[in-house]
Amino acid sequence: MQKHNQKEHLYKLLVIGDLGVGKTSIIKRYVHQNFSPHYRATIGVDFALKVLNWDAETVVRLQLWDIAGQERFGNMTRVYYREAMGAFIVFDVTRPATFEAVTKWKEDLDSKLILPNGKPVPAVLLANKCDQGIDVLMNNGIKMDQFCKENGFVGWFETSAKENININEASRCLVKHIIASESDPVQSVEPDIIKPHLNSSKIVSCSACFKS
Amino acid sequence: PAALPPAPLGFTDVNLNSRNTYEVSRRRSAPEHLPHGGTAPAEPASPPQEPAERARHRVGIAGAGSSFAEFFTRNFFTKKTKELKPAVQSAPGWKLFGKVPPRENLPKDSKIIQQEYEARTGRMYKPPPPSARRKNIEFEPLSTTALILEDRPANLPAKSVEEALRHRQEYDEMVAEAKKREIKEAHKRKKIMRERFKQEENIASAMVIWVNEILPNWEGMRATRRVRELWWQGLPPSVRGKVWSLAVGNELNITPELYEIFLSRAKERWKSFSETSSENDTEDAGASVADREASLELIKLDISRTFPSLYIFQKGGPYHDLLHSVLGAYTCYRPDVGYVQGMSFIAAVLILNLEEADAFIAFANLLNKPCQLAFFRVDHSMMLKYFAAFEVFFEENLPKLFLHFKSYSLTPDIYLIDWIFTLYSKSLPLDLACRVWDVFCRDGEEFLFRTGLGILRLYEDILLQMDFIHIAQFLTKLPEDITSEKLFSCIAAIQMQNSNKKWAQVFASLMKDNKEGDKNHSPAPKS
Numbered sequence: 001m002q003k004h005n006q007k008e009h010l011y012k013l014l015v016i017g018d019l020g021v022g023k024t025s026i027i028k029r030y031v032h033q034n035f036s037p038h039y040r041a042t043i044g045v046d047f048a049l050k051v052l053n054w055d056a057e058t059v060v061r062l063q064l065w066d067i068a069g070q071e072r073f074g075n076m077t078r079v080y081y082r083e084a085m086g087a088f089i090v091f092d093v094t095r096p097a098t099f100e101a102v103t104k105w106k107e108d109l110d111s112k113l114i115l116p117n118g119k120p121v122p123a124v125l126l127a128n129k130c131d132q133g134i135d136v137l138m139n140n141g142i143k144m145d146q147f148c149k150e151n152g153f154v155g156w157f158e159t160s161a162k163e164n165i166n167i168n169e170a171s172r173c174l175v176k177h178i179i180a181s182e183s184d185p186v187q188s189v190e191p192d193i194i195k196p197h198l199n200s201s202k203i204v205s206c207s208a209c210f211k212s
Numbered sequence: 213p214a215a216l217p218p219a220p221l222g223f224t225d226v227n228l229n230s231r232n233t234y235e236v237s238r239r240r241s242a243p244e245h246l247p248h249g250g251t252a253p254a255e256p257a258s259p260p261q262e263p264a265e266r267a268r269h270r271v272g273i274a275g276a277g278s279s280f281a282e283f284f285t286r287n288f289f290t291k292k293t294k295e296l297k298p299a300v301q302s303a304p305g306w307k308l309f310g311k312v313p314p315r316e317n318l319p320k321d322s323k324i325i326q327q328e329y330e331a332r333t334g335r336m337y338k339p340p341p342p343s344a345r346r347k348n349i350e351f352e353p354l355s356t357t358a359l360i361l362e363d364r365p366a367n368l369p370a371k372s373v374e375e376a377l378r379h380r381q382e383y384d385e386m387v388a389e390a391k392k393r394e395i396k397e398a399h400k401r402k403k404i405m406r407e408r409f410k411q412e413e414n415i416a417s418a419m420v421i422w423v424n425e426i427l428p429n430w431e432g433m434r435a436t437r438r439v440r441e442l443w444w445q446g447l448p449p450s451v452r453g454k455v456w457s458l459a460v461g462n463e464l465n466i467t468p469e470l471y472e473i474f475l476s477r478a479k480e481r482w483k484s485f486s487e488t489s490s491e492n493d494t495e496d497a498g499a500s501v502a503d504r505e506a507s508l509e510l511i512k513l514d515i516s517r518t519f520p521s522l523y524i525f526q527k528g529g530p531y532h533d534l535l536h537s538v539l540g541a542y543t544c545y546r547p548d549v550g551y552v553q554g555m556s557f558i559a560a561v562l563i564l565n566l567e568e569a570d571a572f573i574a575f576a577n578l579l580n581k582p583c584q585l586a587f588f589r590v591d592h593s594m595m596l597k598y599f600a601a602f603e604v605f606f607e608e609n610l611p612k613l614f615l616h617f618k619s620y621s622l623t624p625d626i627y628l629i630d631w632i633f634t635l636y637s638k639s640l641p642l643d644l645a646c647r648v649w650d651v652f653c654r655d656g657e658e659f660l661f662r663t664g665l666g667i668l669r670l671y672e673d674i675l676l677q678m679d680f681i682h683i684a685q686f687l688t689k690l691p692e693d694i695t696s697e698k699l700f701s702c703i704a705a706i707q708m709q710n711s712n713k714k715w716a717q718v719f720a721s722l723m724k725d726n727k728e729g730d731k732n733h734s735p736a737p738k739s
Contacts, residue, residue, distance in 0.1 A: 019514070076629070
């Protein structure tokens with residue numbers, strides 16, 4: 001079936017965030033196009049596969065790693081991060097504590113995972129359960145943009161697995177950045193040396209995402 | 213008990229206003245037949261010239277769906293119908309007895325056709341009055357009697373004679389085929405029933421032996437060959453909880469009174485927790501308090517996500533508070549362990565088989581076993597030892613699959629974590645998980661890993677054909693049709709011997725190996 005000139009990319013994506021924020025629901029919505037309020041708690045890790053026809057020449061296969069949210073598992077789930085190319089960090093807009101945990105998740109991710117070119121893996125922030133009528137974030141869009149810049153997210157989206165809001169968009173944003181980061185020449189062969197301008201230049205190139 | 217369908221759960225998210233009730237109940241009772249349930253009933257009454265394939269599809273619907281699901285949907289939705297005025301409009305051309313609300317503009321001749329059909333087939337079907345129908349939940353329309361050939365509605369041009377004849381013929385073929393299938397299915401059902409009867413007889417006779425002979429002489433008999441063999445067959449549900457309690461023991465000497473004490477302590481905490489959190493976010497609280505409160509919060513989140521398909525643990529369900537109590541009391545009893553995901557599944561299985569205090573006692577003692585303690589304390593280096601021991605027996609028993617996994621760097625932590633943390637209660641059907649627990653109580657932790665190898669053996673041929681992501685998906689969501697006969701024969705075929713070393717010896721030598729070079733054991737990062 002595959003055309004001769006068709007390229008296939010395989011990306012491992014992590015879906016992380018506090019317990020009960022809807023990681024499994026987002027994945028089920030994205031991959032199986034359905035929603036149930038009755039998913040079981042994830043223990044360890046669950047998996048899903050999504051195939052995207054990215055463009056005429058490119059097929060993208062996404063391996064989604066749905067990682068258990070309890071903080072206690074942090075040590076254990078570290079091995080799951082290996083070789084991931086991107087990440088969604090999810091929080092629940094109805095529970096502020098899950099947003100406070102976002103920076104912790106991001107730091108955890110960056111400390112465990114660095115791309116071959118020395119950069120952090122692209123991460124998209126998902127403000128899930130936005131169907132629940134709490135639009136604190138809506139009014140704080142600028143603040144959220146700022147938060148993403150400060151914490152090195154390539155973009156953020158208000159999502160709802162229940163109402164199927166923005167999940168495809170968020171995924172396209174993440175994949176776009178992964179493809180971009182792949183075609184990036186290796187900039188740093190000495191990953192020990194931190195170059196502050198690396199981060200800032202990255203963010204400028206992604207700001208388009210914030211508006212989508 | 214594991215066979216309960218999730219049907220009654222679904223109704224809360226169904227938007228009743230936007231769909232007619234007929235469609236909803238049909239969708240619920242046969243979801244696999246109607247992925248796009250929204251379209252079919254909205255069609256105009258279609259004349260029977262629709263493709264035979266499609267019609268056959270609808271024939272299937274009438275017979276499908278478990279009676280249990282129907283019970284719920286019917287009872288629920290019949291009540292709802294009265295409250296919801298929105299018009300129930302069109303119904304499909306192929307009518308299903310007992311399920312279709314009366315159509316508003318019924319074609320005049322449909323009655324006549326029905327009479328014709330009844331006369332022809334020689335059977336008279338009198339639909340029961342609606343009230344009787346509602347009570348008679350066992351009524352299940354058979355596809356042969358539920359399909360009616362209708363003519364085109366009066367407002368459309370009539371069929372030509374050949375066309376009518378052809379449709380008649382197609383219709384007859386469909387009915388005949390459906391009948392054949394029904395007979396075949398009836399035979400299958402009969403066979404299953406016969407097996408079930410036999411099984412029930414076995415359970416009944418085993419129960420007598422357990423109650424009259426074994427339980428009164430527990431210590432003397434538990435290790436005898438006869439008892440061990442009977443044990444392997446699975447415990448009769450009526451003695452299951454009792455045998456589990458005895459086998460797990462009560463090393464910790466917990467009494468029901470002690471449980472009450474910890475429970476009331478937990479309740480106090482919940483109270484103070486809800487009071488403080490309503491005032492403002494407790495920023496100034498000490499880290500340990502915040503931790504404990506977080507762990508109480510997690511319990512709340514997880515309870516309704518424990519066996520959601522059983523409904524009973526959900527908010528408002530009969531066992532919701534019980535599960536909350538047992539887990540809450542445990543976090544007060546063992547603050548050093550606290551609540552860890554996976555516990556809710558274990559506590560739930562115990563609650564289903566034991567009284568509240570006994571469930572707590574068994575729970576606390578079970579989690580105090582070395583393997584469970586290692587996992588629930590998330591002692592990563594110990595967990596890795598267990599995985600390493602597992603891999604020794606994996607390679608020994610299933611060398612081909614072992615290499616296949618190795619080639620994808622597919623390590624046991626991908627699939628074993630879920631299995632061990634929940635003692636298979638999340639990954640296997642509940643009745644099968646209980647059988648695994650039975651023998652786990654007999655053989656100890658070794659059996660958990662043996663069961664894992666049994667699962668891998670059962671699906672070895674399929675797994676050998678798969679790549680990384682498909683294996684990972686498969687093992688983290690096992691097929692639902694896994695049967696206890698097949699699984700247990702695969703488990704029985706797993707040898708827990710590695711060059712004359714048993715599980716305990718292999719594990720002990722792994723522990724010794726790593727004593728020397730044990731330095732990469734860093735403590736878990738605390739927030």
